[in-house]
Each structure stands twice: as structure tokens, then as C-alpha cells.
Amino acid sequence: MTQLQGAAPLGATVVAEHGPTDPRDQRPVRGRKKVGIGKVIAWIVMVIILVITIFPFYWMLRTALSSNGALYGNSTSLLPADFSWGGFERVFGLQTVDEAIAQGGSGAKLDFWRYLLNSVVVATCVTVFQVFFSAMAAYAFSRLRWRGRNAVFGLFLLSLMVPVIFTLLPNFLLVRQLGLIDTLLGIMLPSLFMAPFAIFFLRQFFLNVPHEVEEAALVDGASKVRVFFSLIVPMSAAPIATISILTYITSWNDYFWPLMVSYTDDSRVLTVALGAFRAQSPQGGPDWAGLMAATLIAALPMIVLFALFAKRIVNSIGFTGLK
Amino acid sequence: MAITSPGVAHSAPNGRTSVDARRRRPDDTKLALLFILPAVIGLVVFYFWPLARGIWLSFTSWDLLSPSQLIGFANYQRMFADPVFWNAVQVTLWYVVLNIGIQTIVALVIAVLMQRLTQSTFVRSLILAPFLVSNVVAALVFFWILDFQLGIGNQMLEWIGLDRIGFFTSEEWAIPTIALVNVWRHMGYTALLIFAGLQAIPANLYEAARVDGASETRMFTGITLPLLRPILGLVLIISVIGSFQVFDTVSVTTGGGPVNASRVLQVYIYENAFAQFDFGYASALSVAMLAILVVVTFFQYRITRAGQTDLN
Known part of the structure; x- marks a missing residue:
């Protein structure tokens, strides 16, 4: 590939530069001179992939709105089999035990409002504290001058390499020693203080804020603390929003850690509740309508979040390759 | 990093x-x-x-x-003599090979298709959607879709004249099925990472190649693949590390079964800690997991030369 030599030295660093850029800024892809057979086949493959991607979401909805009895006779129609809100009613504990069992539920007490609330509390607290503390650290690593800065930052980078699994068992023991088993605080605690990735991510943006702006504020007598809160943070609102959304999604979807810590409804989050729901199958087969209703409830907030912020999330992907 | x-x-x-x-x-x-x-x-x-x-x-x-x-x-002596541990290592490796192999190829196809066909944020969003729901949600949806009796997946197999498959209930299918479920969840995300890498390849290279009369295939193997290698290498390292740590999907569907067919390392660690309350042994298994990850990452880094680029 000798003819490559004239190319701009872009290299592996370019991934980093794919920030919230407008996709229209990207260089245009080849002109459409010939709409050949190749292009038609390519579109067909693309559509098939999109259908595979989206179909399970639809099937979740379709099943959630069916009634269990009818699913046995009609497991293939695209519309709900014998439309019913029963699945959702069971999941939110709106049916009596007898009703639930009659409709193919397990009759076990379910209270998804509770789990939904727990998930919201955990994801919200983790996001707020983690992003705030990570932003503070990122500020110290990017805009403050102090001895040992690079060495300490190196330690944080090192922690990016520690696989999560390895910290889970000892962290469980620590949370147990603190008496926080089966509490929401116990679930949140390990991720409240920081995430190495968030620090890393925000530092890149803080480094980019022009020094002139900061110096002008300092000359005017502002303290460095004030510079952080009223200058750096507002100027980096977009990346802070991005990392917040990503943190929220990650926290919401976490399963392994909450599974270790939570034992009762007090601290059960949606993902764990789903696993438990699936495990308590009634006689005569699972309560599919209820299970899919529950699954949909767990997925819905993320789908809504995504619908609102799709562009921001999609455009941040170049960065999150580290995650 | x-x-x-x-x-x-x-x-x-x-x-x-x-x-x-x-x-x-x-x-x-x-x-x-x-x-x-x-x-x-x-x-x-x-x-x-x-x-x-x-x-x-x-x-x-x-x-x-x-x-x-x-x-x-x-604990380590016990581990080396423990057939369930060695089985778990094998099952995990088989999972990683299937998961990463299929996922990377599918993602590469999607990324190239997106680059050629459309830059639309809407399409990219759709592609990414599965990544936003949790592993548990993805696992349960496919647990239903691939149910032996009622699952639409098995109905479709019947329509095209094939036998039904016990996706989650047969020993030979459990791991491939779990691998495919996770391919579904991660392929769009991986595709977008590769897509970002594709965007970085200078367009004038393709122009020049076209002037020289190169075919699409020739441009793909001669320009796209070599220039994508560093990013592909990083993507692989990240996804392999994630893939080794599979737990959620197995935990909510097969629970490790049938017999030990899908008992991956993490599930075995979890069982030792929280079912047997043998924290010492579970910790030794975690150390083994860490060692495997370090070795795999090291060799991957060497083989893919992920830190280097051909672009200058």
C-alpha cells in the first residue's frame, strides 16, 4: 500500500474527534453514479438487519398485550392474541391472586411500581454523584497545576483495566461489613464516587476550554472553585449531558451487582425483579404475557430516553469505545 | 486506552x-x-x-x-483438579469465540453498509437500540421468541421446513443461542464503533483507487481493511474483555444448564460464593478469570498491533 503515503496523519486518535459533530459535516460518500444491482442487494441486507433489530421490541409489546390462554392457540399472528391488559395488571399487582392464577400468572405478589421506583432512585443518585465527583476530579486533572498530577491520573487509567467481576466479591463483603446489604445505598455505593471512564471522558473536554477565558475570570478576581462552577461546567454542558445519559443507562441496566446485594423488595431493582419473575414460573408454563409486560416496563424508560437523546448518544459512540 | x-x-x-x-x-x-x-x-x-x-x-x-x-x-490446587472449572473455561471460551466471531463480522457488514448507503442518524439510532436495553431484557425477549413450543422463532423454523430446536434447553444449542442473543444486543454498538473508524479513512484514497480502476472488493481488501485494523483491534480487545464476563444472559435463561452446558466462569464463581458460601474458592476462580483476561488482552494487543496505524 505505498500509495497511502500522502494521506493525512490521522491514525488511531481520530476516534476521539468524533464528538457531537453533525453527520452532515462528514465527507460525502461516493457519488451515486450507478444504482446497480449491488446497491439494491445492499439495501435488502440493511433492511433485513433493521428488521432483526427491531422485531423483538415489537414482539415484546405484542405478547404483553395478549392473554396467556390465547397464546397457546395463536402464537404467530402479528396482532396481540386476544387483547388484554392482564399482563400489565399482574405486574403492577392490580389483580387478586385468584385472578392472576386464572390468567396464567404465578399468583406471587409483584409490585413493579416498587421496583421501578428503586431503579429510578438508584440510577438517578448514581448519575448525579458519579458525574459530579468525576467532573471535579477531571477539573483537577485538566486545569489545576499540582505535583503528582500525571502519576495520580495514571492510577485512574490503570483502574480502567480492572475487570468489574474482580471487584464484585470483595465489594460485596465490604458492603456487608458496612451493614448495607439489601439497601439501595448498598447498591449505589461502589459507583457513587467516580467512574474512571467518566473522569477520562470529561477531562478531554475540560482540556479544550480556552485558557484565555479562564484567565480573564481569574484576573477579575474569581477563585478557581468559581471558575469550575460558573465557567468550566457550563461551557462543557454538552459532554456532561452525554456522560450523564450514558451513566444513567449503564446504572439502570446493571444486574450482577444488584443481584448480589438485594434480597427483598426493599432494594429490588427492575433487572433483578425480572430475573426473579422469570424464575417463579407458575405450573403449566411461564406467564409469558406478564413476563413480556414486565420486560417492556424495564426497557421503556431507556427507549424513551433514547428517543429523546438518540442523536447525542449515537454521536458519542466514538468515545465510548473505551467502555 | x-x-x-x-x-x-x-x-x-x-x-x-x-x-x-x-x-x-x-x-x-x-x-x-x-x-x-x-x-x-x-x-x-x-x-x-x-x-x-x-x-x-x-x-x-x-x-x-x-x-x-x-x-x-x-484453593488453586482444588481448582486445577476441578473438572467443573475446566468445563467452565471451555464453555466460556466457546462462547467468546462464537460471540466475538459472529458479532465482529456482522458489525463490519453493518458499518460498511451504513457508510455506503446512508449517514442518517435515524438508521444509526435504530441499529443502536438493542444496546440500550439491559442484558436481562434482551435475554428474556429471546427466551420467549425461541421458546420450544410457542416461540415465533421455532414456528418460523417449522414454516421453512426445519425441525424445532430447543434453543435454551439442549446442550449443544444453549451456548450458541446465548452468544447470538448477545450478538443481537451488541452488533449495532460495535458497528457504530467501526463506522467511526471508517469515517476516518480519507476519501481521496478511494477516489485515487477508483481512478486506477480498482473494484469494490479490491478497495475493501486493499484500503478499508488495512486502514481499519487499529480500530478493529481496539474494538476487538474491548468486546473480548466484555464477552469473557458474560453472566446476565446465562443467569436469567439457562442458569448454567442443561447439566453444565452453559455454566460459564462467572456463573460458576457466583454459585460458589452465593450458593455454596465458599468465598475463598470463588475468589481463586476470580483470580483465574483475571489471569485469563490479562493474557488474552496481552496477546490480542500484540497480534492486532492495536496501538499502531498504517495511515502515516
């Missing part, structure tokens, strides 16, 4: 800082300590301390109730 660090540079050269700023320079240390305090607590208490404690625990015998006892290498 090299891909982002050099991307951004200081905008002002140090020599031109104002007198005022220079006077403040020594003062920053105290403030900096204050600013990194929460993060350092998090780092020490929830990353480094557990790391040390986990290694320490692997040399003990502990059931949480009685005091822990130091037992030297007994």
Missing part, C-alpha cells in the same frame, strides 16, 4: 500565561486534593482495596460465618 488521550491539546502555550496566573500556580495543590478527594476514595476503596482483598481471599477458606483461615494454595 490510547485512542482518546492525544486527541486534544492545550490551547495556550505555557510560556504566555499571565503574571496573575503564574502567581497562583503553587496554590493549586490544596484545591486539587480537595477536588480529587471523592474520586480517590472511590478508587482506593472500591477498586484497589478489593483487588488486594480478592487476591488475599483466594488463599483462604471462608464461609462468611466462621473466621477465615489461611490455607495457602489449597
Whole structure:
């Protein structure tokens, strides 16, 4: 590939530069001179992939709105089999035990409002504290001058390499020693203080804020603390929003850690509740309508979040390759 | 982690800082300590301390109730003689090979298709959607779709004249099925990472190649693949590390079964800790997992030369 030599030295660093850029800024892809057979086949493959991607979401909805009895006779129609809100009613504990069992539920007490609330509390607290503390650290690593800065930052980078699994068992023991088993605080605690990735991510943006702006504020007598809160943070609102959304999604979807810590409804989050729901199958087969209703409830907030912020999330992907 | 660090540079050269700023320079240390305090607590208490404690625990015998006892290498001796452990290693490796192999190829296809066909954010969003729901949700939806009796997946197999498959209930299908479920969840995300890499390849290379009369295939193998290699390497390292840590999908569908067919390492670790209350042995298994990850990452890094690029 000798003819490559004239190319701009872009290299592996370019991934980093794919920030919230407008996709229209990207260089245009080849002109459409010939709409050949190749292009038609390519579109067909693309559509098939999109259908595979989206179909399970639809099937979740379709099943959630069916009634269990009818699913046995009609497991293939695209519309709900014998439309019913029963699945959702069971999941939110709106049916009596007898009703639930009659409709193919397990009759076990379910209270998804509770789990939904727990998930919201955990994801919200983790996001707020983690992003705030990570932003503070990122500020110290990017805009403050102090001895040992690079060495300490190196330690944080090192922690990016520690696989999560390895910290889970000892962290469980620590949370147990603190008496926080089966509490929401116990679930949140390990991720409240920081995430190495968030620090890393925000530092890149803080480094980019022009020094002139900061110096002008300092000359005017502002303290460095004030510079952080009223200058750096507002100027980096977009990346802070991005990392917040990503943190929220990650926290919401976490399963392994909450599974270790939570034992009762007090601290059960949606993902764990789903696993438990699936495990308590009634006689005569699972309560599919209820299970899919529950699954949909767990997925819905993320789908809504995504619908609102799709562009921001999609455009941040170049960065999150580290995650 | 090299891909982002050099991307951004200081905008002002140090020599031109104002007198005022220079006077403040020594003062920053105290403030900096204050600013990194929460993060350092998090780092020490929830990353480094557990790391040390986990290694320490692997040399003990502990059931949480009685005091822990130091037992030297007994846990490791037991591990090397434990057929379930070796089976778990095999099952995990088989999972990783299937998961990563299929996922990378599918993602590469999607990325190239997107680059050629459409830059639309809408399409990219659709492609990414599965990544936003949890592993548990993805697992349960496919648990239903691939149910032996009622699942639409098995109905479709019947329509095209094939036999029904016990996707989650047969020993040979359990791991491939779980691997495919996770391919579904991650393929769009991986595709977008590769897509970002494709965007970085200078368009004039393709122009030049076209002027020289190169075919699409020739351009793909001659330009796209070699220039994509560093990014593909990083994507692979990240996804392989994630893939080794599979747990959620197995836990909510097969639970490790049938028999031991899908008992991956993490599930085995979890069972030893929370069903057998054998924290010492579970910790030794975690150390084995860590060792495997370190070795795999090291060799991958060497083989893919992920840190280097052909672009200059």
C-alpha cells in the first residue's frame, strides 16, 4: 500500500474527534453514479438487519398485550392474541391472586411500581454523584497545576483495566461489613464516587476550554472553585449531558451487582425483579404475557430516553469505545 | 486506552500565561486534593482495596460465618483438579469465540453498509437500540421468541421446513443461542464503533483507487481493511474483555444448564460464593478469570498491533 503515503496523519486518535459533530459535516460518500444491482442487494441486507433489530421490541409489546390462554392457540399472528391488559395488571399487582392464577400468572405478589421506583432512585443518585465527583476530579486533572498530577491520573487509567467481576466479591463483603446489604445505598455505593471512564471522558473536554477565558475570570478576581462552577461546567454542558445519559443507562441496566446485594423488595431493582419473575414460573408454563409486560416496563424508560437523546448518544459512540 | 488521550491539546502555550496566573500556580495543590478527594476514595476503596482483598481471599477458606483461615494454595490446587472449572473455561471460551466471531463480522457488514448507503442518524439510532436495553431484557425477549413450543422463532423454523430446536434447553444449542442473543444486543454498538473508524479513512484514497480502476472488493481488501485494523483491534480487545464476563444472559435463561452446558466462569464463581458460601474458592476462580483476561488482552494487543496505524 505505498500509495497511502500522502494521506493525512490521522491514525488511531481520530476516534476521539468524533464528538457531537453533525453527520452532515462528514465527507460525502461516493457519488451515486450507478444504482446497480449491488446497491439494491445492499439495501435488502440493511433492511433485513433493521428488521432483526427491531422485531423483538415489537414482539415484546405484542405478547404483553395478549392473554396467556390465547397464546397457546395463536402464537404467530402479528396482532396481540386476544387483547388484554392482564399482563400489565399482574405486574403492577392490580389483580387478586385468584385472578392472576386464572390468567396464567404465578399468583406471587409483584409490585413493579416498587421496583421501578428503586431503579429510578438508584440510577438517578448514581448519575448525579458519579458525574459530579468525576467532573471535579477531571477539573483537577485538566486545569489545576499540582505535583503528582500525571502519576495520580495514571492510577485512574490503570483502574480502567480492572475487570468489574474482580471487584464484585470483595465489594460485596465490604458492603456487608458496612451493614448495607439489601439497601439501595448498598447498591449505589461502589459507583457513587467516580467512574474512571467518566473522569477520562470529561477531562478531554475540560482540556479544550480556552485558557484565555479562564484567565480573564481569574484576573477579575474569581477563585478557581468559581471558575469550575460558573465557567468550566457550563461551557462543557454538552459532554456532561452525554456522560450523564450514558451513566444513567449503564446504572439502570446493571444486574450482577444488584443481584448480589438485594434480597427483598426493599432494594429490588427492575433487572433483578425480572430475573426473579422469570424464575417463579407458575405450573403449566411461564406467564409469558406478564413476563413480556414486565420486560417492556424495564426497557421503556431507556427507549424513551433514547428517543429523546438518540442523536447525542449515537454521536458519542466514538468515545465510548473505551467502555 | 490510547485512542482518546492525544486527541486534544492545550490551547495556550505555557510560556504566555499571565503574571496573575503564574502567581497562583503553587496554590493549586490544596484545591486539587480537595477536588480529587471523592474520586480517590472511590478508587482506593472500591477498586484497589478489593483487588488486594480478592487476591488475599483466594488463599483462604471462608464461609462468611466462621473466621477465615489461611490455607495457602489449597484453593488453586482444588481448582486445577476441578473438572467443573475446566468445563467452565471451555464453555466460556466457546462462547467468546462464537460471540466475538459472529458479532465482529456482522458489525463490519453493518458499518460498511451504513457508510455506503446512508449517514442518517435515524438508521444509526435504530441499529443502536438493542444496546440500550439491559442484558436481562434482551435475554428474556429471546427466551420467549425461541421458546420450544410457542416461540415465533421455532414456528418460523417449522414454516421453512426445519425441525424445532430447543434453543435454551439442549446442550449443544444453549451456548450458541446465548452468544447470538448477545450478538443481537451488541452488533449495532460495535458497528457504530467501526463506522467511526471508517469515517476516518480519507476519501481521496478511494477516489485515487477508483481512478486506477480498482473494484469494490479490491478497495475493501486493499484500503478499508488495512486502514481499519487499529480500530478493529481496539474494538476487538474491548468486546473480548466484555464477552469473557458474560453472566446476565446465562443467569436469567439457562442458569448454567442443561447439566453444565452453559455454566460459564462467572456463573460458576457466583454459585460458589452465593450458593455454596465458599468465598475463598470463588475468589481463586476470580483470580483465574483475571489471569485469563490479562493474557488474552496481552496477546490480542500484540497480534492486532492495536496501538499502531498504517495511515502515516
